[in-house]
Amino acid sequence: MTVAPVISVRDLSKEFKLARQGGRSGIGSRGVALETMLRELFPLRSHRSSTPTTDTVLRAVDGVSFDVERGEVLGIIGRNGAGKSTLLKILGQVLRPTAGHVEVRGRVVPLLELGVGFAPDLSASENIQFFAHSLKVPRSQIEALEDDILRKADLLEFRDVPLEDCPSGSFIQLVFAAMLTFPTEVLLADEVLAVGDAAFRQRCEQRIAEIAAAGGAVLLVSHDMGVIRRCCSRLLWLDQGRIRLSGDPDTVIGAYRSELLSVSAESEIEGEICEIKDVRLLNADCGEVGAFQMSESGFIEALIQARCACSFDVVLKLLQADVHVLTDRHGPVTLAAGQSVRVRAAIPADLLNEGQYDARCVLADLSGSDRSAVAGEATLARAEIVVRVFNSSPELSVWADWRWGRPGLISPRAGWNVERIRSRSE
Helix, strand or coil: CCCCCCCEEEEEEEEEEEEEEEEEEECHHHHHHHHHHHHHHHHCCCCCCCCCCCCCCCCEEEEEEEEEECCCEEEEECCCCCCCHHHHHHHCCCCCCCCEEHHHHECCCCCCCCCCCCCCCCHHHHHCCCCCCCCCCHHHHHHHHHHHHHHHHHHHHHCCCCCHHHCCCCCHHHHHHHHHCCCCEEEEECCCCCCCCCCHHHHHHHHHHHHHHCCCCCECCCHHHHHHHHHHCCEEEEEEEEEEEEEEEHHHHHHHHHHHHCCCCCCCCCCEEEEEEEEECCCCCCCCCCECCCCCCCCEEEHHHCCEEEEEEEEEEECCCCCEEEEEEEEEEECCCCCCCEEEEEEEECECCCCCEEEEEEEEEECCCCCCCCCCHEEEEEEEEEEECCCCCCHHCHHHCCCCCCCCCEEECCCCCCCCCCCCCC
């Protein structure tokens, strides 16, 4: 007898209409998703502006088909905007597909964004009950599991206290305690392992293994290739809404990284002298990670290989959207033909604020130019990697005195000094 897959997806597509008003986009990409969700949740209400608009269609998911078998952990990788999160939102019934068919067999726990389903103005107990009801957990099970969840989150004594008034870090602790406790047959996890300390991540990985061992299924989206390799038995690489490649983790990750590190053709000499073979994020212990904890230091590491004898500077640029956050360089680095070297740039603790950055590693020949500048025509090779910075322990970071987060692209610990000035009467 053939056992049906836990998840079946056939010819799935999702389109968003990008409304433009007066020649300018009315809303950003997040606004598009929010407006679409509002239309689908409240179809009788109108969310249209009285201003005439023209629509551009964005196809976020484009004709995707796959199955997830019992006991399988399927990893989904791809660039930002590839359609990974949209796909999981459709499977979690947050969004409706434009076309195609989805069938999910079993109770689904969707961890699509940190804290979705939890409200800071509700008590810890109320949040557990609300989240459990959204998962259709029977009341008898909720009552039996509530104490266990509060205990795991270290919130037993804060049972009836609004979450926003609980100790720092309680919100994240409760979210993941619930994830680790409620019965789960299908887990949809979007970057949930990018937060928390090493012990927390280990518990999450153990929970993923338990769900698979019990005959459930897990879909895991992550930019952390270390987590993907440890947890997943098969990968899908999404590219512009389509499946670019499906297969075992080593094969798919290798192809994906080769694509990310493919050399730009902006210059005829680029890539002929040297190349960047790999770029990774490392924690303070030099273990590969998918994100940095803002209160801990880390490294951005580049593996560089010379095709001929050469000398170059290694330039690191950090950007957020169109804002240039910082630039630093090291060099010159001199290599013989065929020689390889690993270069690491240290990122100090409490430097970058919580958020997402683009890190650009550029190899440039600055021997004949001002070394404080990086001319485009001097570029020998380049590569990019996404850097995510999270703050799972606000009480340990510079956010300790900022209840709603600290604004700004960077978040350093400034040295403060107060000197009392004596008045003439003293």
